[in-house]
Amino acid sequence: LSLVVLISGGGSNLLALLEAAEDAEFPARVLAVGADRPADGFDHAERFGVPTFSVAMSNYADRDEWGDAMLEQIQVWQPDLVILSGFMKLLPPRVIAALSPNLVNTHPAYLPEFPGAHGVRDALAAGVTETGASVIVVDNGVDSGPIISQERVPVFAGDTESGLHERIKPVERRLLIQAVLDIANSHIDLKELS
Numbered sequence: 001l002s003l004v005v006l007i008s009g010g011g012s013n014l015l016a017l018l019e020a021a022e023d024a025e026f027p028a029r030v031l032a033v034g035a036d037r038p039a040d041g042f043d044h045a046e047r048f049g050v051p052t053f054s055v056a057m058s059n060y061a062d063r064d065e066w067g068d069a070m071l072e073q074i075q076v077w078q079p080d081l082v083i084l085s086g087f088m089k090l091l092p093p094r095v096i097a098a099l100s101p102n103l104v105n106t107h108p109a110y111l112p113e114f115p116g117a118h119g120v121r122d123a124l125a126a127g128v129t130e131t132g133a134s135v136i137v138v139d140n141g142v143d144s145g146p147i148i149s150q151e152r153v154p155v156f157a158g159d160t161e162s163g164l165h166e167r168i169k170p171v172e173r174r175l176l177i178q179a180v181l182d183i184a185n186s187h188i189d190l191k192e193l194s
């Protein structure tokens with residue numbers, strides 16, 4: 001299974017995929033890593049010899065033009081699956097239409113609880129005793145697509161946003177790796193799910 005991964009930040013989930021793909025038995029390879037800015041996570045890609053590309057929204061007249069440019073870069077690689085992992089922009093509808101259903105996203109909450117860019121912060125603010133991590137198929141909404149897998153993560157008194165997020169990320173990484181395996185082995189059919 002050939003992958004293109006889109007990130008915006010440190011790319012710890014990307015790193016997990018790159019490390020997993022080092023194993024010849026792992027049925028997926030990261031062809032390229034893209035971002036909406038020169039993301040810190042590009043360091044991981046470069047260390048693994050994986051090409052990177054960044055498409056900054058500020059270079060385009062509007063979101064649709066930016067989306068078309070991002071899609072063009074993705075399609076250079078003809079991936080089987082595009083993974084959004086810590087990608088903090090919403091892709092325009094025509095980009096999602098072009099990639100769907102082979103477009104999945106990881107989210108640090110137990111969707112449909114706490115969608116959006118601040119899922120960890122919102123869970124803390126809500127005072128819940130457990131939140132979670134989810135892997136979903138991307139649709140035109142915000143973290144609203146069909147759920148591929150999810151798992152609960154406890155919230156402890158005194159948790160900070162970053163502390164809770166660091167407890168969630170390992171779960172997110174494990175779910176993401178498993179989802180890639182299941183898709184590669186056809187245990188999950190994204191067309192059926194969508």
Ligand code: GRF
Nearest residue numbers: 009010011012013086106108
């Ligand atoms: C991940 O929890 C992702 O789901 C969320 O932001 C975090 C990015 O972490 N959108 P990283 O860039 O993979 O370290």
